[in-house]
Amino acid sequence: MIDVEMPQMGESIVEGTLTKWLKKPGDKVERDEPLFEISTDKVDTEIPSPVAGTLAEILVEEGKTVGINTVVGRISDGAASSPSGSASPAATTAPAAVASPAPAPQATVAQSDGASHIDAAPQAAPAPAAAQDTGTVVEETAGPLSPLVRKMARENNIDLSRVKGTGVGGRITKQDLEAFLNGQTGTAVAPVSAPRPVPAPPPQQAPVHVPAPAPEPARQAAPPPAPAPTQVAMPGAPPAMRVEPMTIMRQKIAEHMTFSKHTSAHVTTVHKVDMTKVAKLRDKLKGSFQAQYGFGLTFLPFMVRAACAALRQYPLVNASIEGTNIIYHRDINLGIAVALENGLIVPVIRNADEKNIVGLQRSIVDLATRARSRQLRPDEVTGGTFSITNFGSFGSIFATPVINQPQVAILGIGAVQKEPVVIEDAIAIRSTAYLALTFDHRLIDGALGDQFTAKVKSILENWSEEVM
Amino acid sequence: MQSTEWRLMPSVLETPAACELHDLGRMGYARALALQTNMVERRKRGEIPDQLLIVEHPHVITMGRNAHMANVLASTDILERAGIELHSTDRGGDVTYHGPGQIVGYPIVDLREWKRDVVAYLRALEQVLIDALAEFGISGYRRTGATGVWVDGAKVAAIGVHISRWVTSHGFALNLDTDLDYFKYIVPCGLTQPVTSMRTLGCTARREEVTAEIAGAFARVFDRAIMEKE
Secondary structure (H helix, E strand, C coil): CEEEECCCCCCCCCEEEEEEECCCCCCEECCCCEEEEEEECCEEEEEECCCCEEEEEECCCCCCEEECCCEEEEEEECCCCCCCCCCCCCCCCCCCCEECCCCHHHHHHCCCCHHHHHHHCCCCCCCHHHHHHCCCCCCCCECCCCHHHHHHHHHCCCCHHHECCCCHHHCCCHHHHHHHHCCCHHHECCCCCCCCCCCCCCCCCCCEECCCCCCCHHHCCCCCCCCCCCCCCCCCCCCCCCCCCCCHHHHHHHHHHHHHHHHCCEEEEEEEEECHHHHHHHHHHHHHHHHHHCCCCCCHHHHHHHHHHHHHHCHHHHEEEECCEEEECCCCCEEECEEECCEEECCEECCHHHCCHHHHHHHHHHHHHHHHCCCCCHHHCCCCCEEEECHHHHCCCCCCCCCCCCECEEEEECCCEEEEEEECCEEEEEEEEEEEEEEECCCCCHHHHHHHHHHHHHHHHCCCCCCC | CCCCCCCCCCCCCCCCCEEEEEEEEECCHHHHHHHHHHHHHHHHCCCCCEEEEEEECCCEEEECCCCCHHHECCCHHHHHHCCCEEEECCCCCCEEEECCCEEEEEEECEHHHCCCCHHHHHHHHHHHHHHHHHCCCCCCEEECCEEEEEECCEEEEEEEEEEECCEEEEEEEEECCCCHHHHHHECHHHCCCCECCCCCCCCCCCHHHHHHHHHHHHHHHHCCEEEEEC
16 A cells, blocks of 8 residues: 655645545556646646555545645555556656655665565554654655755765754754754754664655654664764854755856866966057947947957957867867857856857958857847857957956867957056056967967967957958 | 868857747637647657747636636626636636736746746746846736735736646736736636736837747746747
8 A cells, every 4th residue: 555645846835735636546547647636826736646556545635735745645556466666656757755654774675676665564554644753753765855955965964864854744954954064953863763874865766755763673773973063053143054056057067167177288378468459449439339230349359350360370279179180170160258147158159250340249249148148049059169258358367268178279368458568668558458378288289379379469469450 | 271171069068958939929728728738748758848838818717726616707608798718727726817918928847857846936937027027117026825926016917837747837927918807807816906917007018029028037037048939
């Protein structure tokens, strides 16, 4: 007999209203077949059956609101007729929690071998409510722990059997863990029975709830000492730490950054460029440019234009490495790093060398705007052959950027600043900036790196192209 | 240059998960529901990415799972004469009205790839609409215990959601220039609170503009890359 519980449909949800049974007692039900519907606030949710079997009993009638983990019905499993483990909880898909009446160690095994172990459990299982009365011991594999709590426990190496849950049904909440971490030992209780080994949680856990602590006489060892709190928190002080899962984008960035550092032999060379000529041109054109095109003129398109010319002269900088081959690219597809609110993306200007300053500025504005509103198409962030990052816009004068794999170089642009410069023993005020080229020393030798950067510098310092 | 072998480089930083945007224009409730149901099934099977359907319905009153017939104030023959359909649906919430001038959105999102949290999902839908309204200078807000988006004590957008195997359906209805008289036939969501529209609030934005802002806000709130589909 399998208990079917009111599932937890979100971290903040403590109860749900059972709106409709989709099966009657005596009806056969397949695993994952919708069994009943619940309603929380403005959401109706179909709950699939955790197992195949026959709906034996309805314990919570339609219209009743009950706390999560309340047993709402029982299914007599069809294990005898369907021995192929069909009675195992739907580990990855079913939001329904299944209260297994099995003793804890079996429940953990039930991850891989559900049916037989659950079947072996005594039929007279205590209801989960009983657990609340006996000092709840929730094992890491048990109960509707939120992913956050699980992760926090794992990262801090917390034996969850030592944490008292104050949530509904004795559930361990984030606050409980934070209190535990803060060394408020008053909230931590020793297990009422012998400690149990806490197995590492599998990535996708079956929401198996263990209703009662299971004494296991064979392992009557003393509980391991609680990790000593390293600091005594002031009462009411905010928790010493906060655990938050990375967004997908953050995970990708992390992965790519370390991948790049592991892959390329990063070397950065820095050249100082006199931007006075470009700055004067820009100042002269700023107003009419804005008026004519509807967007401002920045230094970036000048940098891009100069980089494109230098890339044409030194095609190795526009190449990539594949095994022991050098891949030269016909096109210059220039990636521009764009900072997002919580991340970074590198949209690509295709055939950047075919565009003039106006066209480049337009592409930059368009790509950056759409990057920030997340409306780039996948083909607009692929196919880059070289990248530019403009950390100068954040005030940095120079930095050592990480190569955008599988490219072999990235040009970082520092802030354009006015400063005193010695020219033929006279002091002049000039607009200058640092150009930092990070290159892959596997393919590009120092001399080439400097020739390339010097070329960019020379084009910028002797700017001769019409802008508009 | 010796070798000029050209190939597309893989992206270094991949875009977020995709969400396809379909603007269905004006479409009857039943037809849109069938389309939606079909997409939900395909989403469950993983055949398609997340979807955002935008539609405008002819006059229709829909009743959620928890709907009370008492909240439909007009008799069925009065509704019939007024050209209003009556539909039962499996979404959450009580009674609501859809009609011309309303932007109805049906996001089909697999919450297993988001937060696995239905309440967080509701709050996120509210955020999408609040953000979109803000683009037109309208300050929408939430009210505890009354899901939806409110402006100056009146409801401008209603929300009702159905979830099956963590895949969402139904969604939100934002009053752009809806004829608010039609709400007199019902007690919206069982609440005897006024309803309002963007037009009533002095906003003259066009439907396409508002839809674009909704899509943009949806992309940001759910971290999805919106792909427009015909």
